[in-house]
Amino acid sequence: MGENGKAAIVKAAIALFNSNGFDGTSIRDIAKKAKVNPANISYYFESKNGLLEHCFTAFFEGYVESIEKGLSLLDQGAANCLKKIAENIMYYQYENMQLTRMILREISIDSQIVREIMSTYLMKERFYLSKVMERGVKTREFRTLASNYMILQLKGLLSMPFLNTQYMTEVLHVLPNEKYFAEKYIREIFHWIDGVLCNREIDRFYLAVK
């Protein structure tokens, strides 16, 4: 089956981890869905945990890259840059919805793997975002703010739609897997950037002098 088998395993794993959780998914379930011998999973990924680790890494490589791409715009204004980053993350998560949900859930569990992810990728994420926040404050684009609290809010806004898709569709009747959703929701986040982060006093000043 070759590389195909490995890919099939990952795909099946993401789908099952997504709906049943990591601990709620057995290696046999994955193997059956991927039409693969259960022993192959240990063979390819060392262990079930190794498979999870693989998923984590795959997700966060792309995730951090999303941020880095947007970061290059920093000199065109902190707000613009942050918007681009948010947009990139939004579409990245939109395009990897199952993986995203799974990650957002599993990262909330105390474990060795999670600790490693936090001390690498999430540290990097915080570093980048702080940089943008601090630049914005320095240029007075943003009001004086605690950047960590802002990061928290931004992450909350970007995560919620993907954490519980079932809730989205069945309770809110918002369909996160339609392109329309992503487009609209990212505009909401722009509102948050403009309305919460940006320096309102300047706004008012400009309005007043007009």
Added chain:
Amino acid sequence: MGENGKAAIVKAAIALFNSNGFDGTSIRDIAKKAKVNPANISYYFESKNGLLEHCFTAFFEGYVESIEKGLSLLDQGAANCLKKIAENIMYYQYENMQLTRMILREISIDSQIVREIMSTYLMKERFYLSKVMERGVKTREFRTLASNYMILQLKGLLSMPFLNTQYMTEVLHVLPNEKYFAEKYIREIFHWIDGVLCNREIDRFYLAVK
């Protein structure tokens, strides 16, 4: 051991579900931590799932009540009312941090229990919040908005700090279990209500005529 035993089980279960996840926690782990016979858990709660259900119900009873308490202020302005609701939820979650984290995670898993919770408590939550949103729009306190998208954002803001406490402390160096945090963070949410929900045109109008 009587009712004491039952309470001890719930307490232990919340702590373990919180750190290891529901599927990552065994009935024996819980029994050991609660210093109780494992058979007691099936005895009291019918099954391990019954215990989870008990936790869900306990959480959402208090959660919905938090909303209902704030809702009574609706006639004093939608923004004020929403702020009160947000504040209530914030402190409720703050006072039940372990339980909150566990619920936020487990509700993202597809299961019968979750479906039932969604069709009751979360439906009710949506109903209440929509009411506030719509009132705010009608009175022109809020700009014209899609209430579901606002609910989504509000929930995102209120959830994130509790979903991953490890991340909070180790990466952001924000300590969610200190009272200071809750106080500060709720003010951030007020900013969101003021800056994103409220009718900016009115703002500008008032500023202009001043």
Added chain:
Amino acid sequence: MGENGKAAIVKAAIALFNSNGFDGTSIRDIAKKAKVNPANISYYFESKNGLLEHCFTAFFEGYVESIEKGLSLLDQGAANCLKKIAENIMYYQYENMQLTRMILREISIDSQIVREIMSTYLMKERFYLSKVMERGVKTREFRTLASNYMILQLKGLLSMPFLNTQYMTEVLHVLPNEKYFAEKYIREIFHWIDGVLCNREIDRFYLAVK
């Protein structure tokens, strides 16, 4: 099945460890032979290793006791005492042939359990036997000898018939499970005590003066 089940497991385990070795025996084999649920083995003995440990302990408790019983005769002469000890060990091993063979084999494998057994029971055995040897030398019953080398020989003589019963019956045509064998073989060991350990010079001296 009660205590019966535990005993049945031990009995089956000894038989299978004896013929197939510890690592060559599966928990399922044991359970099947004992007509017991496989999970019971972990239940009773914690793990497969725990079952082995149980066998080790059971054997060595009786083994050391065999020695201690004979040791009480030390004041009636070292040779007599040693003969009694050898006789006790001989019959103990004869009455627990399967267990004995299994132990003699498994104790030759490097493992944590074995290390523990050595540092307790076998240390005690050495202590007792050294005591007898040294007394014999002091009273000039025994020739001057290195007691550790003598212990080695004695243990070799006492072990060999039980280590490989298949060899005994099929090659040497000696049936170690017949009472006759034990009786005859213990006399051979007496010869060793008399002929190798005891002070031949004294023998010769007495002969000379006759």
Added chain:
Amino acid sequence: MGENGKAAIVKAAIALFNSNGFDGTSIRDIAKKAKVNPANISYYFESKNGLLEHCFTAFFEGYVESIEKGLSLLDQGAANCLKKIAENIMYYQYENMQLTRMILREISIDSQIVREIMSTYLMKERFYLSKVMERGVKTREFRTLASNYMILQLKGLLSMPFLNTQYMTEVLHVLPNEKYFAEKYIREIFHWIDGVLCNREIDRFYLAVK
């Protein structure tokens, strides 16, 4: 890698079988230690059992040869001949300590391979040793004795030091891998031959007439 690889496998296998037992050693362990592809083992030796068989054969070829070499001295006296045989075996085992221990253990397990070894090499061993014993009895060098019982004892004396080297060093503080040990221990066996096998009446007679 050629024949080199085959030799490396055997060497690694002996070391691992020695310390962990045959069933406690996996083909992958051996391959890793030998720095060889696991499939090579099946390739060279047909199967894991084939590798064991190879070890058995290698050991017993040398073992029987040790006996045969000593046997040529039969006409210079049974006692002398037996001493030479014992000495040869002693040094052979001393020079192949790991292999010896492994063989002594594995031969105590019931299996097809062992049965075959017994019906060839061990039969031959018994034949040779019986021949010496019977000659000694005939020439009245040895007292009247049951040769099988004597073989048993001799094998016990020769085996014990090698069966459990860990016990030797840690409990008895005798180091079997030092040359000094082999030299000293073989003299002990000579004592056994002189003191237990040889015709004491003749001894006494000669003493008396002196």
Added chain:
DNA sequence: TATGAATGAGGCTTCATTCAT
């Protein structure tokens, strides 16, 4: 000749639950 991929069988252990007491 030599090997990396792949596999089915079976390894031990843990699971949630039941039931007699």
Added chain:
DNA sequence: GATGAATGAAGCCTCATTCAT
């Protein structure tokens, strides 16, 4: 009402081996 014994199912992983290359 509460529990210790017992269980069948299922957990993950390792095994020796095979096969195409």
